[in-house]
Amino acid sequence: xxxxxxxxxxxVYASIQGVTTPQGQVKGRFMNRAGGRAxxxxxxxxxxxxxxxxxxxxxxxxxxxxxxxxxxxxxxPSTAEANELTATDPEDLMALYDDVVFNDxxxxxxxxxxxxxxxxxxxxxxxxxKHEVPYTMFHFDKHGDSRPSAGSIDCGNYLSKLxxxxxxxxxxxxxxxxxxxxxxKWMDTEVLDKGAGIYPYSAAEARFTKMDHEPDVDCVSKQxxxxxxxxxxxxxxxxxxxxxxxxxRALDRTETDAVYITVDLxxxxxxxxxxDWSNGKMSLDELxxxxxxIREEKQVLGIDITGTDRSLExxxxxxxxxxxxxxxxxxxxxxxxxxxxxxxxxxxGILRTLGILP
Numbered sequence: 289x290x291x292x293x294x295x296x297x298x299x300v301y302a303s304i305q306g307v308t309t310p311q312g313q314v315k316g317r318f319m320n321r322a323g324g325r326a327x328x329x330x331x332x333x334x335x336x337x338x339x340x341x342x343x344x345x346x347x348x349x350x351x352x353x354x355x356x357x358x359x360x361x362x363x364x365p366s367t368a369e370a371n372e373l374t375a376t377d378p379e380d381l382m383a384l385y386d387d388v389v390f391n392d393x394x395x396x397x398x399x400x401x402x403x404x405x406x407x408x409x410x411x412x413x414x415x416x417x418k419h420e421v422p423y424t425m426f427h428f429d430k431h432g433d434s435r436p437s438a439g440s441i442d443c444g445n446y447l448s449k450l451x452x453x454x455x456x457x458x459x460x461x462x463x464x465x466x467x468x469x470x471x472x473k474w475m476d477t478e479v480l481d482k483g484a485g486i487y488p489y490s491a492a493e494a495r496f497t498k499m500d501h502e503p504d505v506d507c508v509s510k511q512x513x514x515x516x517x518x519x520x521x522x523x524x525x526x527x528x529x530x531x532x533x534x535x536x537r538a539l540d541r542t543e544t545d546a547v548y549i550t551v552d553l554x555x556x557x558x559x560x561x562x563x564d565w566s567n568g569k570m571s572l573d574e575l576x577x578x579x580x581x582i583r584e585e586k587q588v589l590g591i592d593i594t595g596t597d598r599s600l601e602x603x604x605x606x607x608x609x610x611x612x613x614x615x616x617x618x619x620x621x622x623x624x625x626x627x628x629x630x631x632x633x634x635x636x637g638i639l640r641t642l643g644i645l646p
Contacts, residue, residue, distance in 0.1 A: 330619050331359045331390045333415075333592075335407055337373075338400035340596035344608035345398070352622065353615045361388055365407065373404055375440040378413070378453065381406065385414030390590075396618060397592035398611070402565050405433060405594050406446035408550045416589050417456050422544045423589055425451065425460045426582060428575060429552035430568035432468035432486075434460065436476040444468075448476040451484075457548070461485035461538045463578065464526060464555040464570045470494045480505050485538045489555075489569045490527040495520050506541055531574040535581045547586045549579060551614060553595030553607060560632060562597045562604040572610055572632070576617045576625060583618070591618055604644065605635040 332354060334341060348354040363384050365373055388395070388411075397411050416423070427433065427447055437445035437452075451460050459482055468474040470491035477496050480486075480503040496503070499519050502512035508522040526534050553561040555568045556575065582588065593611055597604060613628035615621065640646070 331395045333361045333397040335363045335399045337365050338598040340400045344611050347608045375442045378441050381410030382414035384410050388415040394588040395590040399594035400596050401598040402552045402595040405443040406441050409446040409450050421546050422456050422458050423546040423548050424542045424544045426549045427462045428555045429465050430467050430554045432465045434476050435474050448479050459483050463487045464489045466491035487534045488525050493522050531577050535578045539585050546589050548589050549591040551593045560610045561607045563595045564597045564599050579617050606632040
């Protein structure tokens with residue numbers, strides 16, 4: 289049973305207010321004399337979409353991952369109920385980001401529920417495309433978000449639509465998505481012809497129907513039946529081959545110098561995030577290792593994070609520490625991973641005591 293009422297959240301929030309940065313858990317070369325992040329400017333786009341965003345922004349400020357020196361551009365996606373954004377016009381999404389101006393990047397967009405993952409479409413088409421540089425989408429998610437699309441855009445079809453509509457988002461790489469990529473009915477087969485990289489966490493096989501040719505995809509094996517117009521594919525998976533191998537496979541097949549990274553927290557196992565969609569199996573270390581590898585090889589134009597649980601009146605601080613860990617990785621922040629993992633473990637214990645987590 290989940291706790292309810294403001295009092296329970298205040299008990300959880302107190303642990304955020306009391307957070308400190310222990311010595312010995314800091315990357316010294318990124319520290320300034322005050323013990324915080326080095327004085328560099330990071331550009332943030334904050335989507336004011338639900339109550340979880342201001343909650344975890346408190347933690348990011350407390351950990352000095354967002355400072356007064358940073359540039360913070362706030363987006364208010366809807367003046368009415370946020371539910372109006374569950375399916376909307378692509379042009380309306382793009383218009384939200386017309387005024388976003390950034391320098392060398394990467395820009396970091398901070399979102400709320402994964403129900404609004406299609407805000408990534410607006411960010412990429414309305415802001416990132418202004419670079420006029422070809423880039424590859426690296427999409428970390430339990431879901432493929434590449435359902436066939438027609439007309440309106442939502443969180444389940446934004447990725448396939450983005451790589452069709454954008455003259456610069458030339459290709460998608462989906463990592464960790466067991467849902468949708470193991471079912472041909474939920475994957476737009478046109479993206480396979482654009483060289484999409486599909487790397488589930490553990491769901492190794494899929495059948496795609498209504499195929500008039502054999503697609504050229506990176507996989508363990510495939511069998512095409514010309515008479516029945518289907519192809520059976522066995523994917524490379526994170527579980528079997530490891531995150532380093534999978535990311536390096538994807539990078540070896542990424543022709544663009546620039547990339548954009550989008551993270552849905554439901555790619556993570558429940559240990560690291562509570563979401564309003566079902567969780568995947570990836571560990572926080574695996575996700576951070578993947579981001580590190582991509583940053584070492586490619587120019588990252590931007591990254592966004594989505595997938596918090598808006599159904600909770602009090603939210604889950606272990607999720608917020610996972611968000612902070614991602615931001616820390618991207619900004620070369622002052623904390624090491626053990627700092628975040630220790631706090632995640634502590635917060636889960638608090639939330640179990642409050643009855644918020646089982």
